[in-house]
Amino acid sequence: MMSANVAISRFRRGLTLGAILNGLLLGGVFFCTLLGGAFNSASGDLLLLMILGVIWATLGYHSMKNSRLAANSPSLIAAGQFDVAEYQIEKSLKNFSIFRTSKLLSLHHLAVLRHAQRRWADAAELCAALLRQRLGSLTGLARQSRLILADSLLEMGDLNGSYQAISGLYEHRLTLAEALSLLNVQLDYQWRVNAWDQMLAGVKNKVEMAELMNTANGARSQALLALAAQRSGRGDLAAWLRRRVELLVDVNELTAARPVLKELWASSPSASPVAADDASGRGVAFDSD
Amino acid sequence: MDSPQSTNFLDVHELIEQSQPRPRVGWFGYAAGVFLLVVLSSALVQARVPAAKGIVDLFSKVAMIGIMVALALITQLMVRRQREEMKQVEALEELVQLRRWQEAAMLARGLLSTPTRTPQARVQTLIFLSSILARYHRFEDAIAIHNHLLESINFDDSTAHSIRLGRAMAMLREDHLVDADRAISELRRTSQGRESAGLALVELYRDVKTGHPTEAIDRFNAALPLFQKQLGHRTGDAFALLAKAYDMRGKEAHAAAAYEKATHLTALSELNRRFPEVVSLAAKYPAAVLPGELQSGAAA
Numbered sequence: 025m026m027s028a029n030v031a032i033s034r035f036r037r038g039l040t041l042g043a044i045l046n047g048l049l050l051g052g053v054f055f056c057t058l059l060g061g062a063f064n065s066a067s068g069d070l071l072l073l074m075i076l077g078v079i080w081a082t083l084g085y086h087s088m089k090n091s092r093l094a095a096n097s098p099s100l101i102a103a104g105q106f107d108v109a110e111y112q113i114e115k116s117l118k119n120f121s122i123f124r125t126s127k128l129l130s131l132h133h134l135a136v137l138r139h140a141q142r143r144w145a146d147a148a149e150l151c152a153a154l155l156r157q158r159l160g161s162l163t164g165l166a167r168q169s170r171l172i173l174a175d176s177l178l179e180m181g182d183l184n185g186s187y188q189a190i191s192g193l194y195e196h197r198l199t200l201a202e203a204l205s206l207l208n209v210q211l212d213y214q215w216r217v218n219a220w221d222q223m224l225a226g227v228k229n230k231v232e233m234a235e236l237m238n239t240a241n242g243a244r245s246q247a248l249l250a251l252a253a254q255r256s257g258r259g260d261l262a263a264w265l266r267r268r269v270e271l272l273v274d275v276n277e278l279t280a281a282r283p284v285l286k287e288l289w290a291s292s293p294s295a296s297p298v299a300a301d302d303a304s305g306r307g308v309a310f311d312s313d
Numbered sequence: 314m315d316s317p318q319s320t321n322f323l324d325v326h327e328l329i330e331q332s333q334p335r336p337r338v339g340w341f342g343y344a345a346g347v348f349l350l351v352v353l354s355s356a357l358v359q360a361r362v363p364a365a366k367g368i369v370d371l372f373s374k375v376a377m378i379g380i381m382v383a384l385a386l387i388t389q390l391m392v393r394r395q396r397e398e399m400k401q402v403e404a405l406e407e408l409v410q411l412r413r414w415q416e417a418a419m420l421a422r423g424l425l426s427t428p429t430r431t432p433q434a435r436v437q438t439l440i441f442l443s444s445i446l447a448r449y450h451r452f453e454d455a456i457a458i459h460n461h462l463l464e465s466i467n468f469d470d471s472t473a474h475s476i477r478l479g480r481a482m483a484m485l486r487e488d489h490l491v492d493a494d495r496a497i498s499e500l501r502r503t504s505q506g507r508e509s510a511g512l513a514l515v516e517l518y519r520d521v522k523t524g525h526p527t528e529a530i531d532r533f534n535a536a537l538p539l540f541q542k543q544l545g546h547r548t549g550d551a552f553a554l555l556a557k558a559y560d561m562r563g564k565e566a567h568a569a570a571a572y573e574k575a576t577h578l579t580a581l582s583e584l585n586r587r588f589p590e591v592v593s594l595a596a597k598y599p600a601a602v603l604p605g606e607l608q609s610g611a612a613a
Contacts, residue, residue: 053381070352073377103471200407228607236410239545260604264577271574272541272548 026114028138028149034117035131035153042122045083052076080122087121094126097133101140109137125162128154132165139172148176148185167196171205178212186213200236207233208241211248215284223252227261243273247285254288262288323422323446325454329461332425332435344384351376391430398430402437409441414448421445436466443479448586452483459483474504478511485518493519510536510543517554521590526558533558549579553591560594569598576600 026034056073094116100109116130135150151173159166174189190213193206207230214223227249234245250265266288269275279286355373359366401424408417421442429435439458446455459480463473477500484493497519500512513536520529533555540548552575559568572594575584581600585592 199403200410224606231607235546237545239542242545258604258606261606264601264604264607267577271552271578272545 025110026117026134028146028153031117031131031134031150032153035127038117038121038127039124039157041120042124042127046122049076049080083120083122086119087123087126090116090119090121091123091126091129093119094130094133098136101133101137106137106141109133113137128157128159128162128165132169135169135172139176142179144176144179148173148180151176163196164199167193167198167202171202171209174209175205175212178209178216183213183216204233204237204241208237208245211245215248215251218255220252220255223249224256224258227253231265239272243269243278244282246272247278247282247288250288251285323418323442323451323454325442325446325457328422328425328442329439329458331427332429332438334430334432334435335428340384340387344380348377348380351380395430395434398424398434402434402441405438405441409444412448414445417441418445418449432466436462440476443476443483447479447483447486450486452487455483456480456487456489470503470505474500474507474509475511477503478509478515481515482518485515485522490519490523508539510539513539514544514547514551514554517551518588521554521557521561521588524561526561529554529558530562546578549575549577549584550587551575552578553584553588553594556594556598557588557591560597565597568594572598573601 053073053076056076093112097109097112097116100106100112113130113134116126117134121127131150131154135147135154138144138147138150151169154169155166155173170189170193174186174193177183177186177189186209190206190210193202198206211223211230214220230249231246234242234249236242237245246265247269250262250269253259253262253265269278269288275289279289351373355369358369362369401420405417405420405424408414408420421438424434424438425442429438439462443455443458446452446458459476462468462476463480468476477496481493481496481500484490484496493515497512497515500509500515504512513532517529517532517536520526520532533551537548537551540551544551552571556568556571556575559565559571575591581595585595
């Protein structure tokens, strides 16, 4: 498995090599066409131009293949095929590319992979390295990297770093998927700083957004909202959200990942995690007779 | 203006035809041809008029740079237009997710009324259009899109699976029970043992629709963890069908419990829209009550 440091140094070397080669090719074209050329004959200049063109086209073709290889990895990561994704991303980072975006995307995909593997330190390091780059038109990449960085830092307990990463996102217009990820990270941050009132601000919209998330994130977000409601004395809302969570996930698994949520089930003995498990129908089969 | 329910508004067959991408213009070929022309004509002029060598040299170099710049500009323009189109497709996806159907229908029509720039954009838009049509209960049109996509494009397994699921569900809604059964068998065959909550939901609906409540209840019990994991809040759909199955069996206490769970996860209006069979349950069993903070159209 490629470490974050190795990946970052490979990435930087790739970018430098690509920039040098692009510069040399452009310089060659400039030399042949404007400065009188390497030869005294027009055909000599033309030949050199054609050679440069062929070199650029060949490198471009290989770089394009490399980009396609890297473009596959998000779906592999989503499908949980981490080994195949790892192999493709490593290959893509190792291969030479004259396209800067291809290298940036490969590094981003590696950060996504490390985040999915719950290797928070590596994911944070890769995202930080990516955000230090000039991303130009790849602003979407910057937003996603900030979200991964914020989440990874939260998992590592770095609240200040996570806050910095989240606050940078308010300057951007987010897509729906990014807004959902931000809400998930934001709620996870806010309970750690006891910002219960802020958590419940616009709760209706937050609940509607949680419904659009995948099961695990949606349940966690609603459980955190339930915790905020309970801490703020809004018992009805807390109970309603808690019941939803029970219908969606195994409460024991949820509270194992976020022990603070045990409080939701500890307050009423009838709704302990085990009872909640039954209530969801997971442990008790419905009667078909 | 026609509403999305009207076949005049979204004429599926017309949109399928109109959205076919135009064949790509081979700009690189044209550029190579012009390049060759410049080389040959400059060589010819130099051979015939040696005195004009300097001017011809300068002209050919300017022409070559011009070709390169023009190629770069054309490529940039094409990439920009493709990105704009993809942004529109992404916006369409968000509108569908947010259930802003009217706007989604308008955008889909706009995208498909002219040739798309890439086949991928066309396919994605058609997939979203089929969801919009199903929302407006135009299931025959949705099936036509599903069939067109499955017959004309070689999809990866998971995309083909989700299109087939949409088609099977539309067939059930349209009471094409024999076709739906065939579609479900095809889904089972092509899913190759992969666990699919979507398939389990379609089968559950088929059981309810064809009057097999016992099978539906058994199927629900077997698939509940899968529903929870893969469908999230759409697990409410499965609970609603379970409630209907219990109701058919006359087990009212169980039906009431399942109905409460269904309405706790999914808005009543959505459940009734998706499954007309459960509409009658609203009069018999109480739905979950939303807390005050979430009322006025919440949990849409």
